[in-house]
Amino acid sequence: MFHSGLTVTNPSCIEAPLPKGVSDFLPETADKITFIASRIHSVFDLWGFRRMITPLLEFEDVLALGMGEELRGKTFRFEDRQTGKLLAIPPDITPQVARIVATRMHALPLPHRIYYNGRVLRQAQMQSGRSREIFQSGVELIGLDSPEADAEMVAMAVEVLKGLGFTGFKIDLGHIAFYRGIMDAASLSEAVRRPLQEAIAKKEVSAVRSLLEGEKVSDRVKEEIALLPRLFGGREVIEEAARIVGNDRSKRALDNLAQVIEILDIYGVAEHLTVDLGEIRGLDYHTGITFEGFVPGVGEAVCSGGRYDDLTANYGFPAPATGFAFNIMALLAGLSRKPEVEASRSRDFLIFNQKDDRREALEIAQKLRASGFTCARDIIKRDLESSLDYARKMDIRMLLVIGADNCKDNELYLVRTADHRGVAVTREELFDKGLEEKFDRQGENHG
Template sequence: MTPITPIEAPLPKGVTDFLPEKADKIGYIEGKIRKVFELWGFRRIITPLLEFEDVIAAGLGDDLKAKTFRFDDRQSGKLIAVPSDITPQIARIVATRLRGYPLPHRICYSGRVLRHAELQSGRSREIFQSGVELIGLDSPEADAEMVTMAVEALKGLGFRDFKIDLGHVGFIRGIMTASGLEVAARNQLQEAIGKKDVSAVRSILAESPLSDAAKDELAALPRLFGGREVLDEAGRVATNDTSRRALDNISQVLDLLDIHGVSDHLTIDLGEVRGLDYHTGLTFEGFVTGMGEAVCSGGRYDTLTARYGFPAPATGFTFNVLALLSALEKRPDVEASKTRDILIFNQQDDRREALEIAQQLRRRGYTTARDIIRRNFDDSLDYARRMNILRMMVIGGDQCGPDEVYLVRVADGQGQRIKKAEVFSERFSLDAGPDKES
């Protein structure tokens, strides 16, 4: 027989296949996040994979517009886009499909978006997002809910050493506007502030025809980072009403976060420039030890739904699931998510009993597969090991009597005989049974 040569089937750069082990871990992480969202009363929406480009673009900032994949639609003759962010889709749905529903909307979602990335960056073009949007509440309490849910979800995933950085676009926007800095210089300055590059900030300001007071305010932005004491320092720096209102808003949110009991995980970064073209108020990002990028981000965006004809205050945030996976992949609980419970290895000619036992085990909540391919004991045990199955249950053969099954621990091959009647009893547990190994 002539051997078959495997075909080459490369993928475009920036996308990948997620095989069962990794897909199970992603599902585990998404499930943990979704549980927190549901406990806070959020309801799931599934958004479409495609949108008309002009519709989705109305809700995107310039940066995301530049990263959006577009192509011609043969049916409509219009330009179609693969969404680069789910939040604008939620805004469209709320403004159109949910327009007659009472506010507020508590919406959660989980899905993939696609973004252009620099080929040399090595970054994925696929982003797995799990997030929430709270639409219809202009309240510090709504902002506090978002931050608290982020903290609870990170704790639920097993993180302990993490921080949520709080910022406010109103604070930095107020200082920038009051300074009178020209647009080109303002963009340069924002980039330098975002990198906390104090020397670059000084260099830009030195070439700007601003008052000394304005330069002092702008120069202070990179160092306004730390605990709650930052608000006092910022209050001494900022003189415009917009920035002062922003500080009052942060203070109100922090008071509520004290009540929620999550203040130990908070830092304040008033020099954060992310989202200046998208958000309108409090913003935040979540960081875990060992990860250089944020695992979650969000904030208030009170003008987004208005772009679709339905003005409503809103806040929300999203988790980057693949970033969480990178941080969590080797944790025991995440590793365990890729395992299955039992492989049925039937050595009898009659398959009825094997099928009945498998059915009973599934009723008891155990994931159970049957090794339908005929092979010997060692080969079946090796298959179970490679498939991350924890135990193999042998029916028939020399390992057990006619009224018994032989339950093997796949990791080390150790086994024990269990009465079939016990398998069918209500008290059966994989962790119970005789301790004697044979």
């Protein structure tokens, strides 16, 4: 049994390791994650999307209908003792939304504007060091086959990133049908398609040319494929690609991409856009526009998505669709030192009661919470310095002392934990949102 004031100095006597690729998130980090998610959700709400909550488990054969080979290879599976069937932990939420829309919402009018927040698990190579647990906040717009729908996704992503305080970020736009049109026209052997795709994704021009040397395709097609890693830059890339490409599918893809960018000009987000026609890292279910968002200082995409017109059809309900998701932990990596995110960890008040009667302390705590302040009571009996030290370590901004010797009957004493500066306030002033100014005024007077 632990008593108040007892300090555990050697917790290592209990071993509680975690599987590789997952983490505990202590309150400071959890507060930041919650702050980021709430900012994302506020934008989704403002754009007219409604939240959906998906299950943690699915039958593997049902979930597999909405996943390509890549995602199936990253899925955690195990047997259900109740049914004997194979269960799966979803590696991505979009296939779940597609299933729900197709099987439970098909009678409702289109389009469906849905957003979600959740965690998924993906198998990862042990030596990669990558997390197997991914925090996703995303949207799905189902029922619209329109460049404006695709542009809406990109514009929302930009709005979220701006709202979180990012500058200098980029949204890389691609089109999976442009790449597939070239590859289909080339009729390459299966043995070379996969390594060629990897070389294109890594922008390895010499490796691409080397892989094509032994293939029986025309020089023009070889040139089209060899140029893919270099088709990166501004919208002039679309014009350059149009001069090179010969097949109709790729040409239609370029027209579609140009239309989306034209609409994004109206949104006023052109400065954040780049075009990358060699970007082919979209999930297997993507069919059209794809995009990824990158912020300074983070080595992975903070958001990604695109069009996936065939996914709901796998569950018996054909409908065009587009969507994207934020990787919240990647966002956190880019925001970890931003003042607003740091401030999200803090709480407002800790009440320290020097009176024998607890009634006043409890009543003031209730009124503070009703006024929108966070407030905790220091129930443990300890001295003022110990309580102040606790408040500082718990990121509580102010210690509220009831019954301080230097206060009048209608006054309370506030101590700011950051600098231990104290000031007497009346009960009315306590509920003023500008309390920090009172500390600063007092400092000026003392000066």
